[in-house]
Amino acid sequence: MNSLVVIPTYNERTNITQLLPQLLALDRHLNVLVVDDNSPDGTGTVVAEHAARDGRVSLLQRPGKMGLGSAYLEGFRRALAIGPDCIVQMDADFSHNPAMVPTLLQRTADADVVIGSRYLNGVNVVNWPLSRLLLSYTANIYARALTGVPVRDLTGGFKCFTLDALQSVPLDRIRSDGYSFQIETTYWCYRSGCRIAEVPIVFEDRHSGTSKMTKEIVREAFWLVLRLGLRNLTHSRRHAPQAAAS
Numbered sequence: 096m097n098s099l100v101v102i103p104t105y106n107e108r109t110n111i112t113q114l115l116p117q118l119l120a121l122d123r124h125l126n127v128l129v130v131d132d133n134s135p136d137g138t139g140t141v142v143a144e145h146a147a148r149d150g151r152v153s154l155l156q157r158p159g160k161m162g163l164g165s166a167y168l169e170g171f172r173r174a175l176a177i178g179p180d181c182i183v184q185m186d187a188d189f190s191h192n193p194a195m196v197p198t199l200l201q202r203t204a205d206a207d208v209v210i211g212s213r214y215l216n217g218v219n220v221v222n223w224p225l226s227r228l229l230l231s232y233t234a235n236i237y238a239r240a241l242t243g244v245p246v247r248d249l250t251g252g253f254k255c256f257t258l259d260a261l262q263s264v265p266l267d268r269i270r271s272d273g274y275s276f277q278i279e280t281t282y283w284c285y286r287s288g289c290r291i292a293e294v295p296i297v298f299e300d301r302h303s304g305t306s307k308m309t310k311e312i313v314r315e316a317f318w319l320v321l322r323l324g325l326r327n328l329t330h331s332r333r334h335a336p337q338a339a340a341s
Contacts, residue, residue: 096124096203097124097181098179098181099128100127100128101167101174101182102129102186103130103166104134104142105132106135107134107138108136110189111138115127115142115152117194118193118196119152126153127151128173129187130155130170131156131157132166133156133160142154143156155169171261172266174261175258175262179258180258182261185252191211191253195296198294199253199254199294203257206290207260207284208292209255209292209293210251210253210254211248215247221298221299221300238250240324242278242282242324244291246285249277249278249281250277250278251298253298254277254281260287263284263287264284
């Protein structure tokens with residue numbers, strides 16, 4: 096099975112230097128695409144040097160910091176053009192354990208989308224303040240209730256898509272850029288009839304004390320979920336069975 100791991104980066108020079116060898120050692124059929132937003136610390140240069148030595152690594156260099164969602168969208172478009180069997184998305188900072196990648200890939204034997212879930216078996220998050228944990232946990236309850244997607248961790252960013260599943264996502268219609276991007280992609284896969292599975296992971300925040308969460312990201316997620324919920328409600332009413340005429 097040929098697989099491609101898509102990793103967005105911004106100032107991850109030290110982490111990516113360690114992560115690339117660990118990923119490549121997992122499977123000789125695994126390739127890595129790094130989408131770098133012109134990191135000032137030279138992350139892109141490190142990846143380019145690695146790519147020159149190993150053809151399984153490639154770099155998509157962008158002109159500047161353009162956001163997580165757009166980085167994944169560009170990475171996914173590149174993946175669709177390449178056509179691997181599976182596409183994995185993950186962070187570069189080791190909050191997603193690279194050793195779990197084979198587990199995600201193996202579950203595609205009976206699922207189209209596999210999510211590394213922080214909340215499948217209780218709460219498995221390390222180094223988050225209680226306020227951040229409560230926000231994330233309640234956001235998942237809110238998203239699950241409104242979208243109807245039966246997933247415990249809708250905002251998780253450690254995922255594996257089969258090629259067919261990723262092809263079902265209307266990438267040109269996605270506008271969210273923060274954590275709501277994760278909700279939106281899983282929603283479209285679910286709406287397309289994809290089989291979704293979760294595997295438990297331990298999420299360890301490597302940026303303890305420096306939260307990436309902003310009010311703008313929270314607002315974006317709130318309105319996106321509400322919009323998807325209304326779309327889901329409209330779709331359900333449109334396809335509800337009509338009562339027979341008396």
